[in-house]
Amino acid sequence: MLKTAYQRRFNRLKSFRVCAAFFILSFLSLGITAKAATEPETITFCRANNMVSALVYIAEAQGYLREEGLDVTFLTATNGKICQDDLIAGKADMASYAEGPMTYLSFSPHALQIVAQMEENPETSVFARRDHGINQESDIKGKTVGYLPGTVSYLYLARLVEKLGLSMEDMHLVALQPPTMPQALQGGVIDAFIMWEPWGHQAMQALGDKAIHLRDPKLYNYRALLITTKSFGAEHPARVEHLLRALLKAENYIHVHRSESIAFLSQTTSLDASVLEENWPVTEHKLKLDSSLISLMQDNARYISRDDPNFKDKPIPDFRTFIEPKFLREVAPERVEKGM
Amino acid sequence: MTFRSSRFDFLIGFVLLGGAWFVAADLCHIANPLLLPPVKEIIIRLWQITMNGSLARDLAATMCRWAQGFAWGVVLGTLVGLGLGVMPGLYRIVEGPIEFLRAMPVTAIFPLFLMIFGIGDGSKIAMAFLPTFLLMLINASYGVLHASRDRRRAAQVFGASHWQIFRYVVFFEALPQIFIGLRLAVSLSLIVTVVSEMFIGTDTGIGQRIYDSYLTNSVTTLYALLLVLGLVGYALNKVSMEVEKRCVSWAGRA
Numbered sequence: 001m002l003k004t005a006y007q008r009r010f011n012r013l014k015s016f017r018v019c020a021a022f023f024i025l026s027f028l029s030l031g032i033t034a035k036a037a038t039e040p041e042t043i044t045f046c047r048a049n050n051m052v053s054a055l056v057y058i059a060e061a062q063g064y065l066r067e068e069g070l071d072v073t074f075l076t077a078t079n080g081k082i083c084q085d086d087l088i089a090g091k092a093d094m095a096s097y098a099e100g101p102m103t104y105l106s107f108s109p110h111a112l113q114i115v116a117q118m119e120e121n122p123e124t125s126v127f128a129r130r131d132h133g134i135n136q137e138s139d140i141k142g143k144t145v146g147y148l149p150g151t152v153s154y155l156y157l158a159r160l161v162e163k164l165g166l167s168m169e170d171m172h173l174v175a176l177q178p179p180t181m182p183q184a185l186q187g188g189v190i191d192a193f194i195m196w197e198p199w200g201h202q203a204m205q206a207l208g209d210k211a212i213h214l215r216d217p218k219l220y221n222y223r224a225l226l227i228t229t230k231s232f233g234a235e236h237p238a239r240v241e242h243l244l245r246a247l248l249k250a251e252n253y254i255h256v257h258r259s260e261s262i263a264f265l266s267q268t269t270s271l272d273a274s275v276l277e278e279n280w281p282v283t284e285h286k287l288k289l290d291s292s293l294i295s296l297m298q299d300n301a302r303y304i305s306r307d308d309p310n311f312k313d314k315p316i317p318d319f320r321t322f323i324e325p326k327f328l329r330e331v332a333p334e335r336v337e338k339g340m
Numbered sequence: 341m342t343f344r345s346s347r348f349d350f351l352i353g354f355v356l357l358g359g360a361w362f363v364a365a366d367l368c369h370i371a372n373p374l375l376l377p378p379v380k381e382i383i384i385r386l387w388q389i390t391m392n393g394s395l396a397r398d399l400a401a402t403m404c405r406w407a408q409g410f411a412w413g414v415v416l417g418t419l420v421g422l423g424l425g426v427m428p429g430l431y432r433i434v435e436g437p438i439e440f441l442r443a444m445p446v447t448a449i450f451p452l453f454l455m456i457f458g459i460g461d462g463s464k465i466a467m468a469f470l471p472t473f474l475l476m477l478i479n480a481s482y483g484v485l486h487a488s489r490d491r492r493r494a495a496q497v498f499g500a501s502h503w504q505i506f507r508y509v510v511f512f513e514a515l516p517q518i519f520i521g522l523r524l525a526v527s528l529s530l531i532v533t534v535v536s537e538m539f540i541g542t543d544t545g546i547g548q549r550i551y552d553s554y555l556t557n558s559v560t561t562l563y564a565l566l567l568v569l570g571l572v573g574y575a576l577n578k579v580s581m582e583v584e585k586r587c588v589s590w591a592g593r594a
Binding site for chain 2: 088104107146149151173174176177183184308
């Protein structure tokens with residue numbers, strides 16, 4: 001009897017302990033699950049500090065990244081090539097930069113993929129000295145022209161030369177860093193330069209009527225791209241998709257709040273608001289993937305192969321293989337052209 | 341175990357480094373070719389840019405800028421330094437500004453030079469000139485100021501004039517210090533010349549070509565140019581050491 005009562009009490013105690021342990025474990029696991037559910041998804045993002053990253057800047061400022069549960073650490077670089085290097089070195093998971101560096105990289109095996117196009121921008125153009133006899137594009141023949149090899153500056157020049165039926169030897173080309181170009185034009189060391197903003201605007205302001213801005217938006221518009229590494233895309237597809245959703249919200253904001261966007265981007269990128277105003281109607285802020293990007297990059301590659309001895313014997317890359325449309329298709333299928 | 345030293349010992353380090361690179365990049369393929377391309381490809385690229393004449397053109401442009409800046413810096417820096425050395429009162433007055441300029445990273449003065457000399461060769465030559473001038477000035481004046489007083493007095497006792505004391509005693513006392521400045525200036529002015537080509541931009545020049553290769557992701561060309569630049573720097577340093585050894589063979593002896 002005594003033994004049985006003792007056993008009963010023991011069994012009750014045992015049951016109580018088991019139940020208590022179960023509840024504690026359940027509570028703990030619930031806490032862990034809840035924590036996992038609320039813990040933001042992290043991305044290290046490198047952005048070029050210019051209009052290429054317009055949607056990214058807006059998404060950050062408007063809190064769309066947080067809304068999508070993302071905790072983004074930003075690295076800011078003065079040009080896209082630095083961001084590309086960060087991706088290759090594994091220091092960044094995603095980046096925003098123009099298609100120029102990606103075109104050059106695609107001549108070599110690499111592990112990056114284009115997730116989406118974010119912007120089409122015509123700001124790269126010719127800024128010239130009117131008082132040096134340049135009144136139209138064809139007048140640059142025989143003149144000293146500043147440009148920056150390996151960038152959209154060169155890609156515009158290559159198209160311009162072809163359009164005018166000239167060759168690179170028909171002018172004296174001088175490789176210059178962007179900040180030195182306005183000064184070189186002002187000092188008369190060069191007759192013209194091909195560059196993006198704010199350098200063109202600086203030259204125009206300094207020279208006034210002596211300078212002329214020659215632009216052909218149909219000739220070449222650079223494309224701002226959203227790029228990630230293949231490994232990050234494979235391991236964290238949800239993060240890429242959340243980022244795309246945040247950028248879609250930013251795109252909508254830009255279209256609805258034009259003047260606020262211009263004021264904010266002018267402040268963030270140090271671009272004059274008047275330049276942004278001027279370029280706004282011909283700049284397309286739209287997340288998409290279509291065959292025009294492939295055509296543009298193939299043209300880029302053709303010019304590079306023609307002009308740069310480092311790429312003379314290399315075959316034109318198949319840019320389709322560097323584009324991964326599945327993320328954008330998941331988020332906004334109508335933004336992905338059929339056949340991509 | 342003892343090693344017998346040979347005049348080719350310095351090559352062992354290069355061979356070991358090149359061998360490790362070859363194993364990592366060419367044989368085992370453990371290195372990312374976008375960061376460390378195979379040795380074979382770099383050698384092929386080096387051969388191509390040598391044969392098509394572009395390397396010689398760029399190297400000549402860089403060396404021409406460097407030589408002008410360096411030569412002006414050596415001549416003027418040494419003369420001013422010697423002058424300040426024999427006038428300690430004046431040296432104390434200008435010592436502060438000189439040290440201030442020397443302490444400032446020369447690349448920080450870059451935009452100022454750009455504004456004064458423009459984007460042509462003038463700014464690049466001036467950039468090579470400034471560090472050379474300062475190093476030579478400081479070392480030459482230091483050498484004069486610290487010339488042996490005993491030897492000066494001995495010359496005075498023998499009735500030597502101020503000019504004779506300077507020419508036959510002080511100058512030779514200062515020479516080892518001048519050569520120390522010269523050796524430092526060789527490397528620094530070459531670095532500054534290449535960096536100024538990268539920063540400002542130019543038609544031809546190793547610095548510009550290195551930056552172009554970086555922008556266009558031509559990694560093999562980038563490494564080939566760095567290899568050449570390293571060899572040039574190494575050769576210049578060896579030459580300056582040899583000149584120093586021959587010209588001031590008495591240096592370090594009592």
